[in-house]
Amino acid sequence: MADPGTDFGRKPFEARPFQVMAKPNGPRCNLNCTYCYYLEKEALYPATKSFRMDEAVLERFIRDYIAGQDRLGGSDIEFTWQGGEPTLLGLDFFRRAVALEEKHRPAGKTIRNSLQTNGTLLDADWIGFLKEHGFLVGLSLDGPQALHDRYRIDRREQPSFDRVMRALALLRDNQVEFNVLTVVHRHNARQPRAVYRFLKEAGVTFIQFIPAVERVRDVAPAGAAPPARGEIAAMVTPWSVLPEDYGDFLCQVFDEWISRDVGRTFVQLFDVQVGLWAGAPAQLCWFAETCGQCLALEHNGDLYACDHYVDPEYRIGNIMHAPIAELAGSAVQARFGQDKLDTLPRCCRQCEYRFACNGGCPKNRFVPTPDGGAGLNYFCASHRQFFAHAAPYLKAMAALIHRGRSAADIMEVVRHQQLPAARAGVGRNDPCPCGSGKKFKKCCGNAPSPRAALVSNRSSD
């Protein structure tokens, strides 16, 4: 594998793939979710009254983004609109965006759009527009009413659940392609099966789980002993999910998914992990060796290294002064992406799950390492718990894929519990019961045992 450092030097980094999350309304939003990390970005622009992206910035973005993506090849060009809440701009803004996309669309290319929204403003007009133009809609929904409304409230502290469910019904019943983004927070993390079943019953077939965490203070300086459990909770805001809860959440939802939903319900994190265990590149930046390929664009054309690093020191430039592909391919952005690998702690470099984790998102690397160093991921324990739990099945699914079969065939194995049962009587040098053709000791025997029963009866659910 090429050293990314020298690779950057050999070929122009600007030819590397990149995506942009456009925030045409900046951080403005009609909700005031307790855990929102973006509302406070208004402070970056203290003199700004309107965060509406003007016509000149909009057209420059669309023109140059298309040109940059066109250079990379491929037949599809994907725009991602986000916020804040982008629907506050009104339909005419997006009608204009779609018209400009068409104006600058190269022959033979298809342009696609996705829109991340809290859903509260979606009505029949919006649905008609989204359907007509084939938008993929990401809807934020944190589970059943009490869990969703715990933190997703508006500026008058009113709940948003009913409005979001109305939007979900409109999207679903009008066959607008949509997925759900669920923030896993301190409370819904403790009811994993209730959250997952609720989403499925609501007709959701594509789910993104995003763990909520915000550090409030360092518990111990670098060089100190690793923090104890109670100390970890003191490091983060009260709504932040705790590592052990997030690990349990992933394991329990995985058990449900692996039993009956593989290939039917797309749980982003699990499907990405199946790919990684099968040897494919990471389809989610958290688990990639380097990052920096998904930038954030503010309303005035300022381009930042990542949606989670919209801060002055990570401002790459302004698209009105340089082509967006040039900024995305700049040395400073390359450095940002490479830092993820260069700052990887020693314990991660030696970790058996490094290929599937790569130390996680740098934003969350604020816990001391076991040897007293700095920069371990807050979710390390969660990831380790999940990998240990899911490894036999992830390996089995990877083996199925390599043999040209569907990963969904794992459900047959699980249903009859053939794998756990078979494991009991298999010698280390026998063929692996998952059918990989490898010796058991080189395959599923090289992983912790799955739980005896896949569906547990935890009272917390």
Ligand code: SF4
């Ligand atoms: S809907 Fe999104 S942007 Fe708006 S406050 Fe909630 S998390 Fe923040």
Ligand code: SF4
């Ligand atoms: S599981 Fe923990 S030690 Fe292993 S790579 Fe991930 S963060 Fe690092």
Ligand code: SF4
């Ligand atoms: S900093 Fe985190 S969210 Fe941003 S690109 Fe890197 S891994 Fe992804």
